[in-house]
Amino acid sequence: MSEALVLPTRRDEDWRYADAAFLAASDPATLMQWSEWTIAPGETRRDYRVLASGALAGGTVERLRVHVGAGGRFELGLVNAAGRYARFEAEVTLAEGAHFEFGGVTIGGGDNVQEVVTRVLHAEPGATSNQIVRAVQWGRATGNFLGRIEVARDAQQTDAGQNFKAILLEAGASANTKPELEIFADDVKCAHGAAIGALDETAGFYLASRGLPPAEARKLLIRAFIADAFAAITDEEARLRLLDEALAVLDGEAP
Amino acid sequence: MLEITDLHATVADKPILKGLSLSINAGEVHAIMGPNGAGKSTLGYTLGGRPGYEVTGGAIRFAGQDLLALAPHERAAAGLFLGFQYPVEIPGVSFVQFLREAANAQRRSRGEEPLSGGEFLKLAREKAGLLRMDMDMLKRPVNVGFSGGEKKRAEMVQMGILDPKLAILDETDSGLDIDALRIVGEGINAIMRAPGKAVLLITHYQRLLDYVKPDFVHVLAAGRIVRSGGPELALELEEQGYEAVVA
Numbered sequence: 001m002s003e004a005l006v007l008p009t010r011r012d013e014d015w016r017y018a019d020a021a022f023l024a025a026s027d028p029a030t031l032m033q034w035s036e037w038t039i040a041p042g043e044t045r046r047d048y049r050v051l052a053s054g055a056l057a058g059g060t061v062e063r064l065r066v067h068v069g070a071g072g073r074f075e076l077g078l079v080n081a082a083g084r085y086a087r088f089e090a091e092v093t094l095a096e097g098a099h100f101e102f103g104g105v106t107i108g109g110g111d112n113v114q115e116v117v118t119r120v121l122h123a124e125p126g127a128t129s130n131q132i133v134r135a136v137q138w139g140r141a142t143g144n145f146l147g148r149i150e151v152a153r154d155a156q157q158t159d160a161g162q163n164f165k166a167i168l169l170e171a172g173a174s175a176n177t178k179p180e181l182e183i184f185a186d187d188v189k190c191a192h193g194a195a196i197g198a199l200d201e202t203a204g205f206y207l208a209s210r211g212l213p214p215a216e217a218r219k220l221l222i223r224a225f226i227a228d229a230f231a232a233i234t235d236e237e238a239r240l241r242l243l244d245e246a247l248a249v250l251d252g253e254a255p
Numbered sequence: 256m257l258e259i260t261d262l263h264a265t266v267a268d269k270p271i272l273k274g275l276s277l278s279i280n281a282g283e284v285h286a287i288m289g290p291n292g293a294g295k296s297t298l299g300y301t302l303g304g305r306p307g308y309e310v311t312g313g314a315i316r317f318a319g320q321d322l323l324a325l326a327p328h329e330r331a332a333a334g335l336f337l338g339f340q341y342p343v344e345i346p347g348v349s350f351v352q353f354l355r356e357a358a359n360a361q362r363r364s365r366g367e368e369p370l371s372g373g374e375f376l377k378l379a380r381e382k383a384g385l386l387r388m389d390m391d392m393l394k395r396p397v398n399v400g401f402s403g404g405e406k407k408r409a410e411m412v413q414m415g416i417l418d419p420k421l422a423i424l425d426e427t428d429s430g431l432d433i434d435a436l437r438i439v440g441e442g443i444n445a446i447m448r449a450p451g452k453a454v455l456l457i458t459h460y461q462r463l464l465d466y467v468k469p470d471f472v473h474v475l476a477a478g479r480i481v482r483s484g485g486p487e488l489a490l491e492l493e494e495q496g497y498e499a500v501v502a
């Protein structure tokens with residue numbers, strides 16, 4: 001547990017987008033603390049969380065370490081709408097045939113840095129993971145997805161997917177992604193996709209030409225965009241709540 | 256209803272419309288024909304207020320208002336409908352979802368009561384029926400996976416739901432097979448041939464005009480109306496081609 005005592009700095013690859021002032025002001029013990037969960041073989045655990053902008057406006061770091069037993073499933077839905085430095089980190093170890101389903105959204109403006117950092121360890125054969133992250137940023141905000149996948153030597157028939165897309169509503173906003181793969185098995189499928197762009201203007205005009213005011217048109221398009229992240233969430237109510245929480249950020253703050 | 260006077264418009268700094276004038280009264284159907292690249296779609300987009308289509312001269316009045324002072328959604332609320340030559344695909348947004356919001360935004364801006372979910376679905380079902388379109392198609396993402404003909408029929412269903420005063424239909428007939436052409440032609444008549452309404456058809460072919468009979472036909476070439484006439488002008492164009500008629 002010695003890692004819990006060392007304060008990270010922006011020189012650490014994993015923390016390069018962190019807010020220096022936030023890190024310096026943090027207590028290392030809380031900052032580096034992990035919540036540890038174990039999901040028993042064959043069991044499913046679902047977790048949906050919202051890092052809201054209000055209470056966590058100053059910054060927050062949440063770290064979750066999960067071990068998923070053989071044939072188990074971990075389903076995680078996240079909205080990261082907090083600031084000023086808001087980091088959600090998950091480290092998930094998958095035993096044989098286990099599955100990790102992750103949908104994450106970062107959304108916000110101002111000077112916020114909102115990031116999702118995952119490390120998925122395919123420790124045994126036949127485990128699968130699917131991670132979809134969407135970022136919607138404006139102002140000078142940044143949305144990041146740092147996803148690391150590690151496949152152990154005998155973890156054959158691994159199937160690991162990662163997909164990141166960002167929409168930047170203003171020129172000052174940015175998004176970063178960096179997939180990292182460490183693969184020691186040979187029968188492995190790893191798919192990765194990433195795209196960063198602006199809101200589709202043609203679609204916006206099409207909707208406007210039908211009478212939809214710009215703010216509503218934009219909200220519909222952004223809703224469709226982030227809905228991808230939660231498409232695989234099996235709990236319908238939770239899925240809609242995550243969508244609404246994410247979209248609520250747009251109402252008050254977006255340009 | 257629509258009065259375009261000496262309209263000049265540029266796209267990406269390139270002058271496309273160069274002094275176009277056109278007047279459309281309630282109850283009339285006008286057809287605009289003209290070679291590819293003449294500026295027909297540019298006219299439609301300019302009337303719709305598409306960003307990037309910059310008006311550099313002239314005036315447009317629509318239903319007693321300065322059209323150019325209105326944002327695209329306000330033009331729609333004022334009664335303008337643009338049928339796209341290439342309807343846009345929008346993954347993740349269904350027709351019913353956005354059309355109800357759009358219809359109600361229009362109604363609110365006119366001081367009318369919004370439609371309830373039930374009222375809207377009834378209206379949508381009725382208009383879909385008019386265009387022989389399965390209601391389930393309207394529950395799908397906007398135009399995604401639709402054939403060319405289905406997209407054009409879906410445009411007309413939207414027009415039926417939104418019930419505009421003036422419809423500008425940009426090559427709504429292209430991509431339609433013979434049966435679909437008849438259905439669309441009859442749909443346009445059912446929705447738009449009513450007192451107080453008018454239609455501007457942009458087309459290359461006489462065949463749509465066999466169903467939706469125009470009162471006036473105009474030839475657009477190089478950004479201007481170079482000839483106007485009655486329905487017989489469309490037949491002349493069909494026989495002789497643009498070059499002969501425009502020359």
Ligand SMILES: Nc1ncnc2c1ncn2[C@@H]1O[C@H](COP(=O)(O)OP(=O)(O)O)[C@@H](O)[C@H]1O
Pocket residue numbers: 266267269271289290291292293294295296297298
């Ligand atoms: N986005 C654009 N950028 C530059 N030129 C354009 C753009 N859109 C249209 N144009 C040009 O404008 C002219 C008119 O196009 P358009 O209005 O689509 O013609 P039509 O519909 O009559 O075939 C063409 O020369 C076309 O190349």
Ligand SMILES: [Mg+2]
Pocket residue numbers: 295296297340425426
């Ligand atoms: Mg055209």
